Amino acid sequence: MSGMKRRQLWGGIAAQAAALALGLIIIFPIVYGILGAFKSPAEFSAYPPTFWPKSFAYTQNFSDAFARVPFLRFGFNSLVVALIGTVIRLLFAILAAFAFAFYDFRLKNALFLVVLATMMLPGDTLLVTNYLTVSRLRLLDSYLGMAITSFVGATQMFMLRQSFLTFPRELKDAGQMDGCGDLRFLATILLPISKPVLVTLFVQSFVTMWNAYLWPLLVTNSNHMRTIQVGITMITSFEDTNYHLVLAGVALSLIPAFLLFIILRRNIQRNMTAGALVG
């Protein structure tokens, strides 16, 4: 018996050591990127390539990167686009989920399918035609133009509806008898109860939009409207690779999504997997 116990103990230690080693390999590119932000151009051109920077006090890259491209402006643009996109997407999703969960109307099932079926058409295949639409609406180079294609959140609508359905319908009807209007019921009772789901959906949408690359690249052409993800790829060029500056930019761009991720990891882990499995 004790032999088996001991074997389990060693097995556990071995498994954890293996997991840590694999974990280090997986996060290696991130660590490498962040460390690279502290290397001088000379360290980059030195052979053999180094892993650790000579000194973490070397912050020249950050100030140079700031001087080269308007980082704060890029960050601000990303923030505005991600906020507009996320807030409107959730607002639309909440309203639709509310109707699908609490009302009976003739086209309910059909319209529900119309919204859900948007998930089957991959956004990438629609990029070029959406670009034409946005350009015709004269929304190129604008925050609205960058956010507008993310207003439809079928997954978000579906998850909110699932969450709303757990709320007893009789309670809503009872509230209505007491003169509680529909929107007031939604705002003062339903949404506060659904806060955990809302937080997850908000973070998930925000991070997705903060990280978006292709669409913001397509619909912006002036430098001051670029988002941060597009911006960091502009530090490098064919003539001048500037790897030290690129990595400084990358390291800066990682901060917001990173913070959100670390703070909300448990919450996201729980709700995201639940959502993915029902979807």
Place this chain on the structure above:
Amino acid sequence: MSKVQPIQFPVSLGGPIKKAKPYLFVLPILIFAVGFVYYPFFKTFLFSFSTVNAKGVITGFSGLDNFNYLFSRRDFRIALENTLKITAINVPVTVFITMGLALLATKKRRLSPVYETMFTLPMAIAMSAAAMIFKVLLNPTVGWLNHALGLDIGWYQSREYALYGILMLTVWMGIGFDFLLFLSAFRAVPDQLIEAGTMDGAGPWSRFFRIQLPLISPTILYVALTNMVLAMMVSGPVIILTQGGPARATTTLIFMMYNSGYGSANYSLSACISLVAFALTFSLALMAFWVERKRVHYQ
């Protein structure tokens, strides 16, 4: 002060307004679903059978000419081949890696929070940031990888390896989320089942193949399917890292669509490629569901 009575809004406005209400709630999401999903899809469909000018206006009907032209082009065949190759490699490799990691992490141990965070961290990294890091890391002269492994490979510069360089990035980006899906699937397998298997003398391998694998098969299907769609749509890393090169070695369908539509304003060609990519992805998904009906075990 007298008590103010709440206004009995829903009661006083009965009839048609009350009936219209749910429609009003659904209207915003519907407008945008039509405007930015269904309308562009319909338009892509129309474009592929028409001649379209550089402003994106249809000038005439052209039957199957666009498709004939597309299929006769050598670069289209290369793009198709590259895309299918990326998908054929990306899906099994991702499933294998993330399932392995999840299996290793299933049992909660003291260091679980540490390595779970490490495994999921790639999720928080934007594609463009990851691409820039890989560009440096895999660079043949200043990059650390070749040096550490004693290789001499131009990951994004040589025709033989560029596609694998792209694949390394796409696989890495998918690790976090798929690991989480497998982790919760493995943890949902009841302990009693595993214990019962052990009692019956089943070793770890047969426990895995006879008990765990059948129970997590819906998750395998889901991960394979979502990965397949993502792999069929790969274009961002190509735009950032290789521009489809060298010598078209990394040109994918969506990259070609982007290039011919946005780059050269050939909207009918771009629409054809988009439809081909969509049709392929859709049929691959249908095939997966067909396999699912035969093989996947639902509890």
